[in-house]
Amino acid sequence: MSEDFKHGFVEGYRTLEFMQLSYEKIVLCEPSDRNMYLKYVHGDLVGVNYMQGIIETDDEYDYFRGHFCFDDKELTDFVLTMLNVFGATDKNVEAIDDAIWVYVNCHLKHNKK
Numbered sequence: 001m002s003e004d005f006k007h008g009f010v011e012g013y014r015t016l017e018f019m020q021l022s023y024e025k026i027v028l029c030e031p032s033d034r035n036m037y038l039k040y041v042h043g044d045l046v047g048v049n050y051m052q053g054i055i056e057t058d059d060e061y062d063y064f065r066g067h068f069c070f071d072d073k074e075l076t077d078f079v080l081t082m083l084n085v086f087g088a089t090d091k092n093v094e095a096i097d098d099a100i101w102v103y104v105n106c107h108l109k110h111n112k113k
Contacts, residue, residue, distance in 0.1 A: 024069065028054055029097045036096065037069045045090035047071030048079045050100050078103045 021043070027036040035055050039047030049072045055061045079099040080090070088095035 026055075026064070026069070027093050027097075029093070030054060032097050032101065034097065034100070035064055035068070036093065036100070037064075038093075038096065039071060040090075045080065045083075045096075046076070048076045048096065048100070050075070075100070075103055 022039075022041045024047075025036075025038040025040070027038060029036060033052060033054055035051045035053070037047070037049040038045060047070070049068050049070060051064050051068045053060075055064055079096055082088075082099035082102060083090055083092070083095055086095065090096070
């Protein structure tokens with residue numbers, strides 16, 4: 001047996017493991033007319049973002065991918081807090097969508113001039 005194998009450092013396997021444990025989802029929420037970007041690592045939600053307006057064309061999808069497929073740290077922290085407070089899982093897209101509604105409404109209310 002090679003030294004690399006004994007210590008679990010065989011080239012390529014780490015990348016495969018990482019890809020299996022980390023993934024991103026784009027969820028089209030028709031009731032809210034919203035697209036959500038969700039990022040999971042080791043099965044836990046670690047990133048959230050959204051764009052208002054449902055993707056209907058390839059151009060809109062490309063726009064979403066280019067401008068909204070990244071973690072919004074403030075929104076992510078808020079959503080995770082809301083999920084925890086209400087006992088919802090981070091796989092429950094309806095609860096995540098509801099938390100985004102609360103975030104948007106609070107943000108708009110408190111940032112009015």
